[in-house]
Amino acid sequence: MITCRELVELLIDYITDELPPERRQALEQHLQRCPPCLAYLETYRLTIKLTRRLPRCPPPPALMQRLHAALKSVPPPPPPPTGGCYA
Amino acid sequence: MKDPRGERNGDMEDREKHHQPPPSGPQVEEPLTPERIFRDYAGQVYHLARRMLGSDADAEDVTQDVLLQVVRKLDTFRGEAALSTWLHRITVNAALAHRRKKAIREEHRVRDPLEHFLEDGGHGAPVRRWSVSPEEQVLDEETQRLIEEAIARLPESYRDVFILADVEQLPNAEIANLLGMSVPAVKSRLHRARLMMRDALAPHFEEASA
Numbered sequence: 001m002i003t004c005r006e007l008v009e010l011l012i013d014y015i016t017d018e019l020p021p022e023r024r025q026a027l028e029q030h031l032q033r034c035p036p037c038l039a040y041l042e043t044y045r046l047t048i049k050l051t052r053r054l055p056r057c058p059p060p061p062a063l064m065q066r067l068h069a070a071l072k073s074v075p076p077p078p079p080p081p082t083g084g085c086y087a
Numbered sequence: 088m089k090d091p092r093g094e095r096n097g098d099m100e101d102r103e104k105h106h107q108p109p110p111s112g113p114q115v116e117e118p119l120t121p122e123r124i125f126r127d128y129a130g131q132v133y134h135l136a137r138r139m140l141g142s143d144a145d146a147e148d149v150t151q152d153v154l155l156q157v158v159r160k161l162d163t164f165r166g167e168a169a170l171s172t173w174l175h176r177i178t179v180n181a182a183l184a185h186r187r188k189k190a191i192r193e194e195h196r197v198r199d200p201l202e203h204f205l206e207d208g209g210h211g212a213p214v215r216r217w218s219v220s221p222e223e224q225v226l227d228e229e230t231q232r233l234i235e236e237a238i239a240r241l242p243e244s245y246r247d248v249f250i251l252a253d254v255e256q257l258p259n260a261e262i263a264n265l266l267g268m269s270v271p272a273v274k275s276r277l278h279r280a281r282l283m284m285r286d287a288l289a290p291h292f293e294e295a296s297a
Contacts, residue, residue: 012274056134
């Protein structure tokens, strides 16, 4: 029987199904008898889900203006070779 | 009983799905011009740098450096998948270099989450469910703020891995490559970071005790 602390240490591999079968079985047996660990698993998963929903807001307009101004200082790329041209 | 693993495979699938270059249109691929790089990728670079550095001004400097580097080498890219990977690499490197240059060392002290356990391995404090709907697709402003603040309080070495894994959703092998670490070391730090985040968010989201 694994302890609550051992269960928590295994969660990263459990949620991606990377535990060996016997460890997974021991963990699931523990979960069936331990409501605090079941709540811990749920909140661990929620932490990941909520973080993944952080929005990516647009960059500040002042930054975009600064970037476009900086872009003007970059020389244009060399033209592609035309090939087959003999002087 | 519902499978406690829930959507266990969703973790990997989400990260694989997320780690794609921006859609390039159904039929005609828009050429990679400097203007398009700035329009489509400035946000990606800015947000990664801002979260790693915890400063708007530093993130703006890094974004400018990174995008100008990209534009100068634009003729060497062979496709957007390569560009997206390269952008992550140079943004991470530029942010780490910026941090070293400015000697930004704000190592926060966060208690090791595994210290909360008793000697016999049991929980040292009650564990309560959270009153947050996992189906809620859009975070309200207060929840966003709480998560952003909790990320900012992570110790740097944990924050970098957490941002790349759970915000940017990069695969562990790529994070290991970007940060010069082994995959087991990435997983170990990611797990600790998630436990720290869980502990930081729990007081705000826990259901009231009965």
